[in-house]
Amino acid sequence: MKVLQFTIPVPHDHTIIVQQDIMPYFYPHLHRHEEIQITWVQQGEGTLIADNNMHTFKSNEIFWLGANQPHMFKSDPSYFLPKSELEIQALVLFFNPHGPLSALFNLPEMLNVKRFLQQNPNGFKIPAEKAEEISTKMMLIHEHIGIEQMIHFMDLLRLISSIESLGALSEGSRPKLYSENEGLRMSNIYNFIIQEFEKPITLEDAANKAHMTPHAFCRYFKKHTGHTFLSFLNEVRINEACKKLTNESPIGIAQVAYSCGFNSITNFNRIFKRIKGKSPSEYLEEFFK
Template sequence: MKVLQFTIPVPHDKTIIVQKDILPYFYPHLHRHEEIQITWIQTGEGTLIADNNMHSFQSNEIFWLGANQPHIFKSAPEYFSPKSKKRVIATVIFFNPNGQLASFFSLPEMGSIKRFLQQHTNGFKIPQENVTEIANKMLQIKNSKAGVEQLMYFVELLRIVGEMPLLTPLSTGAQPQKFSEYEGLRMSNIYNYIMQEYEKPITLEDAANIAHMTPHAFCRYFKKHTRHTFLSFLNEIRINEACKKLTNSTHTGIATVAYSCGFNSITNFNRIFKRVTGKSPSEYLDSYFKNVDDQMVA
């Protein structure tokens, strides 16, 4: 999918780009670029869409996005409130293994790392137990002055990540066929609409109107571009948000969360929740807090 193709500006004396973002919210449109992207969410929460898969994100998480992988870090709805004083903070590294670094990655000594990059084109999330180590390495890359020093820290980061076992891809299967930039913008508008309005009883007709299509044409268009039906995508967005609210210490009960995420029936919420997560809401909560307790003990 040709989705807002970005060109990351590369200084003449740099092959690794490091930036720190402090913004009201993350860039709200689907986009992609030739560079691999490593994003450390220092402050912020919301939903990551990578290709056509959704993942919650929160503070102190790190995501690796493959080259040309369509993605959007969609900040939670409260970040877009006119009175919001929230900010997102992130440190991001970009590098293009097929650009000026191509000859470097072709060295025999870089063989294992090059194979790792080729095997993880669908991106992954850094395991939480490794976040501190990778975050510190990213800070070393960002704060290093000399080019050689920065490159050494960068190779060390790749070595550490490359030795991590069982990294779960952010998306599975082949990417959808490529479409025009106009279609990419249209899909971005549809995604944004659903993610902003999921709490309301939005219908297929509502989404079709955003796309300026008939409901029948929209159904075919949406499935072709996302491999989701409109309803399955909407339900995944709602369940994704419900998971975040359930694990928030201020939540006031499963029923309240269900209704606040756009469901009008607890039975329907429980059924869809289990279909999407593989667990009932109560089982999900038990599992979540057990993991939290285990991490505290460790």
């Protein structure tokens, strides 16, 4: 994965960074940093790319991203329309367990928390039933400073590390990290696919966007993402289909299929089951039961 290396500015009098974001859309480039990141999406929806995996996100969801884990919260295309008045809001915590906090994590009383960090390098999503409790604690960290903030931070770690059966945002080892220029190239490719997936885009279209021949692009994309162009495109489309199927104003399965770039219901059903392990109707039944 080609990603931008970020350095989170750390004030001399803080070891926990609290950031309140209110913007037209999330930062649209793949990036990574040494700090572990906890993001509470207070308002917004889109697709989270973590390493080479995709996950939909919406308001009131919380994600834990591991240290140096390549990621991008990509807002839905509606946020990028010329006259869009939409905005995202997020409360984000950053901390580096290997910086000044290392002494804290090396205490014997913190052994379980330290082990939890080591066991979850690839991040996870906070279960929905725990989101309110975790977001309340994050708000307390945001509202306090000094020792009170540290106490709330340690309690947050206690709460999160006690959650069982967390599913990783990505599986396996991470690919080698490369240059900043290639990070921008991969970001542009991802952004193109995520913004244009509803259209009948082709391999040639994506290759042209990357200024490569189709053959060279195939090898490049597969090497750096672990996906073929078509498999990644299909995952983007199926992720969007899941959002539309479970929307507050749901539309029919056929309409969802066509609106997400599929040209036949049969093809949509086949690819949906291959990616999600169940048919669209089974997915809906399980979601709403």
